[in-house]
Amino acid sequence: MRHAEEVTFGGGGLNRRAELRGDAEGLDALARDPRARHLAVWRGKLLMQGAEDAPILAPQPGGAEVLSHSALRVFLGECPEGGAWFAHDISSWEPNEILEAPDSFLDRSEQFYPGLDGARFIELRAAMARITPLDAEIAATARAIIGWHATHGFCARCGAASEAACAGWERRCPACGAHHFPRTDPVVIMLITHGNSVLMGRSPGWPEGMFSLLAGFMEPGETIEAAVRREVAEEAGIAVGPVRYLSSQPWPFPASLMIGCHGEALTTEIVLDPKELEAACWVTREQMLDTFAGRNPAMKPARRGAIAQFLLSNWLADRLD
Template identity: 80%
Template sequence: MRHAEEVTFGGGGLNRRGDLRADAAALYALARGPMARHLPIWRGKVLMQGPEDAPTLAPQPLSSPALEHALMNVFLGEAPDGAFWFAHDITPWQPNEILEAPDSFLDRSEQIYPGLEEARFIELRAAMAQMTPLDAEIAASARAITGWHATHGFCAKCGAASVAAQAGWERHCAACGAHHFPRTDPVVIMLITHGNSVLMGRSPIWPEGMFSLLAGFMEPGETIEAAVRREVFEESGVPVGPVRYLASQPWPFPASLMIGCHGEATATDITLDPKELEDARWVSREEMLDVFAGNNPAMKPARRGAIAQFLLSNWLADRLD
């Protein structure tokens, strides 16, 4: 698929610079150099600035009081302009204001650190579609790696506390010597078509009117193609024949890799698994164009920035090849 890397969180051009991760002296100098960019992360939210329709990352100087709360920092890599990016998890900071209960699907609340009134901590899903490709890639990487550290503080082999290593890209256990690496969970998401129609489904916990492409986690020992066929049949009862890969998207909520595929259904009868889907239906191109235009009150368009919207848009534009 020629447009595969146009998906949100992909194609930003960040060079991970794995060659620097073991060089503590070089990273120490880079972190204090003029091209250093230090990005605070608070409870998974990214510090951003600017208007809602064009937010940008808001890195802070290493001397910023905000960074004094940091549990740890991670070297993210080098941007095309030569800037070196570091993520700092400042989760211990407690905002003065009382937070409103977030929406069950998306936390739209924003937090401001004292003295940084022009910036605010934003849930990445609320801003991802308005960000530049580079900012989105940096933010996704920062959220994913700091989130992994927050939930993997102990060795999975012996249970002892582990410590960050390799500039934040590993955890080491001093007790048994085990090395642990960031986790990414592969998820297949499927554009299943039959003739001029696409299969759409909705989870029981989603907001009213929200539909998307079917998706599910891959299982050990399973190919991508087998996972596509299994997930679609388990959830909807629809059998799938030929399957091909289209595009992928890092999805740091908390740690998935969305693997977008096109599958051709060999039958159209739907038998729902009510534990997985509340509804599933075939939607024609013409109907989906109305959905994207906001003219279908029963179905909302897929969320901007998500790979489902990307795949559906390219299907509607006949750009899957």
């Protein structure tokens, strides 16, 4: 798919400079460089600033007071114009002010650190469709890697407390010597079509009117194509024939890789697995165009920034080549 890397979190241009991760002294020097950018991450939220409809990341200088709460520093890489990026986990900080309470599906609350005019901690899902490709890639990387450290503090081999290493891209066990690396969970997400229609579904507990493409985790020993056919058959009872890859999207909530595929349905009768789907239906191009335009009272448009919206938009525009 020629437009594959236009998906949110894809193609930002961050140079990860993995060869520098083992050079502790060199990274300390990079961190002290005036061009270095230090991004604070608070309980999965990124420090951002600017207008609500066009937020940008709000990196701080190395000596910023907000970084005094840092329990972990991760080297993210360098931006195209130069200057290293570091992410800092400051989850131990306790905010005093919250702007807007969270809802049941998306935490829209914002936390302000004293003295940082206009900067606030924002949930990435609330801003992902409005930030630049480079900011999106940096934000996704920071959120995912810090989230991995937060849930992998102990050795999976012997149970002892492990330690961050290699600029934050590894954890090592001082007790048994095991090395642990960040994981990414592959998820297939499927644009399943039959003629002029696409298969849409909704999970139990989703907000009213929210539908999306079917998706599911891949299993060990399974190809992408097999996972697409299995998931669609399990969730909706639809048999799928030819499958082809379209695009992928890092999804740092917490650490998935969404693998977008196009599958051609061989059958159309829907048989739901109620544990997986609350509803599913075939939607014509004309109906989906109305949905995207907000003229379908029964279905909301796919969430901007998500690969489901990206795939549906390209299907509507006949750009799946």
